[in-house]
Amino acid sequence: MTETGSEPPPMNIGRVEPRLIEREMSESYLTYALSVIHSRALPDVRDGLKPSQRRILVAMNDLRLRPNSKYRKCANIAGTTSGDYHPHGESVIYPTLVRMAQKFSLRYPLVDGQGNFGSIDGDPPAAMRYTEARMNGEATEMMADLDKETVDYQPNYDERLDEPSVLPGRFPQLLCNGSDGIAVGMATSLPPHNLREVCGAIRAVLADATIDANELCKIVTGPDFPTGGIIMGRRGIHQAYTTGRGRSIVRSRYHVEEARGRSGKEQLVFTEIPYQVRKIGIIDKIVEVVKDGRITGISDVRDESDRDGIRLIVELKKNEDPEVIVKQLFQFTPLQTTLSIINLSIVDGQPRTLSLRGMVDAYIRHRKDVLRRRTRFLLRKAEERKHIVEGLRIAVQNIDEVIRIIRASKDTDEAKGALMAAFALSLAQSQAIVDMRLGRLTGLERDKLEAEYEALLAEIADLEDILRRDERVVAMILEDLDDLEAKYGDDRRTEISAEEVDGSFDIEELITEEMMVVTFSRDGYVKRTGLDTYRAQGRGGRGVKGSESKEGDAIRSLFIAGTHDYVLCFSNLGKVYWLKVYQLPEGGRTSKGRAIRNLLELAAGEVIHSVLRVQSFDTERVVVFATKKGTVKKTALEAYSRPKKTGIRAIALEEEDEVVSVALAQPGDTVLIGSAQGRAVRFDEQAARTMGRVSRGVRGMRLKPDDEVVSMIVLPSDADQTGVTLVTACLNGYGKRTLAADYPIKGRGNQGVINIKVTERNGPVVALRSVVDGDDLMFISQSGMIVRTAVDEMRPMGRNTQGVRLVNLKSDDALVGIEAVSAEDLELEARNNSGEGEATEPGTDATTDPIVAQAAAEAVEDEVDTDTDSDGDED
Incomplete structure (x- = not known):
């Protein structure tokens, strides 16, 4: 009602037609989708251009901006294009013009630009009022014979002028420069190619209309990007060329240099990067992955690129493996990308996915039509x-x-x-x-x-x-x-590698090969620590703290292994589990590690009793088991090469029996079993026949009621001739070193010979290990202390002796195990320590080593004495 109370005049709303909203939205969306597909996003297969690109070139042709003419302001070109052919605003046209002039965007640029047209770093171009442009030779080839009625014309947007619906396209634009765009419900991603190879493929099809895709792929070997790079493998390329869709992995090109002025350091130099990847994006991603700890071996990243090309420097930390770091960079940064190939274009007014042969045929059909129309004209x-x-x-x-x-x-x-x-x-x-x-x-x-x-x-x-x-x-x-080809042909920039990759990496490729000390505790805690953490000390020393065990726990086993080695974990239930050393948690010398139950799918009440380091599962070696009750079993190593997550059966055990030792053996070796009461049996490996994986085994040693097996050692066939010795360690820290030749080789199943006198001073035998001159020994105590001593300091003794003090233990501590460090591992340690201070010589005060001294200072509250002690040698 109005203020006067009268009715308002009726509104003139015209004709109203009721429609279902579903139908109206469907039809309107379909109209929009077709407009985007035909008029914006997808190229025409005949000339390989989108409407915006074609109209820019037509406007430049109208302005007579040929390669031999003067440059014209881009604002003028964009204005002419917008006013005459493409009424979508100059700010929309200018980016398209810029891309056609960028040498890192198009393999064969169609526009010759003068001024700042952006950079591969992602820098934006200057405003169009500052830049100038004209057509390149390739663009004039696209216009060739345009005035000879070779193509159809259509009215422009205001029907004031006529514009060509397609260009004559003498230059194979779609094949050479490719295209990319996102339409409604579809996308195109056509890669660029080398002109010489494209011309070769066209010639081959013209010469033989029945040529197959395989022969055509031999001519066009793969995409050729303006930024170079390396395509890994041909499988994805072949799939794309035959079906129209495929995926390929593109990597940056690099080489390794020695860092200038930094002795011992190396740097990765990347000179080519994947297509359509911005260099600044690569740098930002490298910084990100270094900050979050995914890559730890990089010390610096800098960009030394100039007008002559890309030079991206990744400086490595000292002693880092360049191959490992570069694989990590490929895994976590855009230095490696996956190229999606979708050969989608407009064919006869409809979007179609084409094979390489289909695109070549489309070019030939178009050129034949153009040439015939020119001839008729x-x-x-x-x-x-x-x-x-x-x-x-x-x-x-x-x-x-x-x-x-x-x-x-x-x-x-x-x-x-x-x-x-x-x-x-x-x-x-x-x-x-x-x-x-x-x-x-x-x-x-x-x-x-x-x-x-x-x-x-x-x-x-x-x-x-x-x-x-x-x-x-x-x-x-x-x-x-x-x-x-004579005018514009050039050599390939992108290399096609024969190496096939799928974009994922084997985790081992990202792990540096290095030696580690692997420690298992009795309560099932595991860790790995760098071998160079432990330095040599004199015999009888107290050592440094090797593990911060939880209360009531003790170190059960310690061995040396490479990060890529396998660790076979044998449980008390007679099962075996499979791990890699790099899968174990890394911890410091004093850390207790992580419960192995978190790494393996163990059953209720199941614990890991023994572990075995394996570098490869060959067919010659066998796995030898020894149980607490004196049973031995021999099984081919290969039988354990395909375990499950839940483990597989390794040995059948009697009631109340358990595995105490597992070792590898090969023909000619001998097996020595030692008991807690100082007895030892040595027999030929062939004395025990090879059995299946789930068999029980045979008697290896006849034990007294109060005795049990504590260790098993596999000795090589030449052990007696090469001076191999056996170190026997007892509970109270005493023991001795004896020549292996002193142990006679007899049949299995007997009580054996005396190994060491088990007395109240010594206590029962804890473990036996085989060593040679040049090795080191690590002694592990119940409280987690570790003493490392050179074997050369221990003179050999007879079997029937009490031995000498091996390690000075506290009154409430006990020795629980020993482990040998081979001479080869020592050499690796020396290389790891190069430039970081020399290792302490055997027999010297361990506190002179800065790392050990620091550990000693940190362990004051634990009453750890790092002074050596040569107490009590007694035969």
């Missing part, structure tokens, strides 16, 4: 000229009569009519005669006229022959290809 022009020349010949032959008729006529129209009536001429011929100059009547001009007539007859015959014979059109295409 030239033929029409030649026939029109021939018609005129025929009229001029008639006039010259009857010149006196022609002059008389013209002089007698009142005006030009009357003269043309009289000439048409007198000589049966057409209007065009009579017009040409009236326009003819008197100079054409000379003898020389008459000869020229006859020569032109004969040339026109020959030209017409040649053009008609082209239209009749397809091989003539093919020859013209081949001639164009030769010309294009």
